[in-house]
Amino acid sequence: MAGKFTEQGGAATMDPSLLRRWVTSRLLNRLTDPGRRNAAAARAEQQRLQTGAGHIVEYFHQLDDPYSLLAAQCIGPLLAHYDISIRWHLVPGPSGANLPEPELLPALARDDAVAAAPFYGLQCPPLFAPSAALLQRAQRIFSATPEAGLVEAAEALSSAVLTNNADALDVLARRHGESSDAERDAMLASGEARRTALHHYSGAMFYYGGEWYWGVDRLYHLEQRLQALDALRRPMNACLYPRPPIRTGPRRDKGTMTLEFYASLRSPYTALIYDTVVSLARESGINLVVRPVLPMVMRGVSATRDKGFYIFSDAAREAAALGVPYGPFYDPIGEPVRRCYSLLPLAEAKGKKVELMSSFLRAAFAEGRNTTRKRTLKRIAQRAGLSWREAKAQLGKSGWESALEANREAMYAFNCWGVPAFRLLDSNGATLVTAWGQDRLWLVAEVLQKTLAEAAQQES
Known part of the structure; x- marks a missing residue:
């Protein structure tokens, strides 16, 4: 329930002052401005040319991270096709406020990596919770391995850790030797210090010329940048690891399947994919059930400044790649979100819940409108097809909190705590697939098409 959560303060404040809200919004708009990002990339290239350095990509490998297992498989092909060198860093996993649900993320990541790997042409066997002893030994082997051997060893070590394969x-x-605990600890500390100095917190991260790229899912951004710089060892007209398309055909359901869409009104990733989800459901003929939840900060999950900055800048980059409107932004955290949620009972009764959330997200994330103002909420409600007279009477009332808490609990039941999240159900209500993140909507679409194809085959 909304009332049981307390103010986090710091970078995670849920009810900022008007001044702080304005300053935060200005800062995030500056951070996510495409022109600023392009200018920073140009400066980085100019500095590289002035120093005579090669194209150096730093890679941060976390041996017990499923996404690092996938990322490591990409490094050999990247080196073969692009005129780059890899600078390896061994790192521990995220911790503290950068790891809000330490019990949920590892399990979700294992399942997600297994599901996503084939679509990128990668291998991922069934994965298990790793043994601490095996992880520590793998870290000692990694730290004893020369950089030239890590292209092969990193993947093999991660695979052994995540499959609990002591023999491997x-x-x-x-083959590679094994360092002392002190040498391992020194390498981990060095990798973590470098990652912290560059303002990040996670494993499976690539860093090039001032910009971060997370795992195989963001390599297409790095590849496009390297191609634009002509940093190639051989001619290329496509990326090795393109973002999988979100398929809406060729098959269409007849309303037998349901897509549950867990979303919040302050999530940049929700904002950039929201209307695409609605379109996918409509074009695929499935039922869409939007299940809103409170933003993480508003339900007691703190966040660091580095994490927040990365998420907002990455969301802007992803939105540009998808060709969806994003920015300017005006932070709706706190009271504006609660006031919009207070309109949900009315919107649902009028069949306008999907439209209300779309209208609010567009106002906050694509139009830069100040949602603390009543006239902005009036515009949002009317654009969604609601009567402002009725909406104004409902504004600020309670009664919506229990539904959002039920949605949160349902989301946690499939090991997910963040949004956007998805659960695709068959005609009997059985789960076909669950997925987390705007960059897994394509996976939901793939499972949908596969299920429809199998049903058609059974009928023929």
Whole structure:
């Protein structure tokens, strides 16, 4: 329930002052401005040319991270096709406020990596919770391995850790050697210090020329940048790891399947994918059930400044790639979100819940409108097809909180705590797939098409 959560303060404040809201919005708009990002990339290239350095990509590998297992498989092909060198860093996983649900993320990541890998042409066997002893040994082997051997060893070590394969580690130790605990700790500390200095917190991260790229899912951004710089070892007219398309055909459902869409009104990733989700459901003929939840900060989940900045800048980059409107932004955290949620009972009764959330997200994330103002909420409500007279009478009332808490609990039940999240159900209400993140909507679409194809085959 909304009332049980307390103010986090710091970078995670849920009810900022008017001045702080304005300053935060200005700062995030500056951070996510495409012109500023392009200018920063140009400066980085100019500095590289002035120093005579090559194209150096720094990579931060976390041995117990499923996404690092996938990312490591990409490095050999990247080196073969692009005129780059890799600077390796061994890092521990995120911690503290950068890891809000430490029990949920590892399980979700294991399932997600297995599901996503084939669509990128990668291998990922069934993964398990790793043994601490095996992880520590793998870290010692990694730290003993020369950089030239890490292209092969990193993937093998991660695979051994995540499949609890002690025999594989024995083989790798004989091949590469094994450092002392002190040497391992020094390498981990060095990698973490470098990552912190560059303002990040996660594993499976690539860093090039002032910009971060998360795992295989963001490599297409890095590839496009390298191609624009002609940093190629061979001619290329496509990316090695393109973002999978969100398929809406060729098959269409007849309203037998349901897509549950967990969304919040302050999530940049929700904002950039919201209307695409609505279009996918409409064009695919499935039922769409939008299940709103409170933003994480408003339900007691704190966030660091580095994490927040990365999420907002990455969302802007993803929105540009998808060709969806994003920016200017005016932060709706706190009271504006609660006031819009207070309109949900009315919107649902009028069949306008989907439209209300779309209208609010567009105002906050694509139009830069100040949602603390009543006239902005009036515009949002009317654009969604609601009567402002009725909406004004409902504004600020309670009664919506229990539904949002039920949605949160349902989301947590499939190991997910953040939005956007998805659950695709068959005609009997059984789960076909669950997924987290705007960059997994394509996976939902793939499972949908596969299910429809199998049903058609059974009928023929």
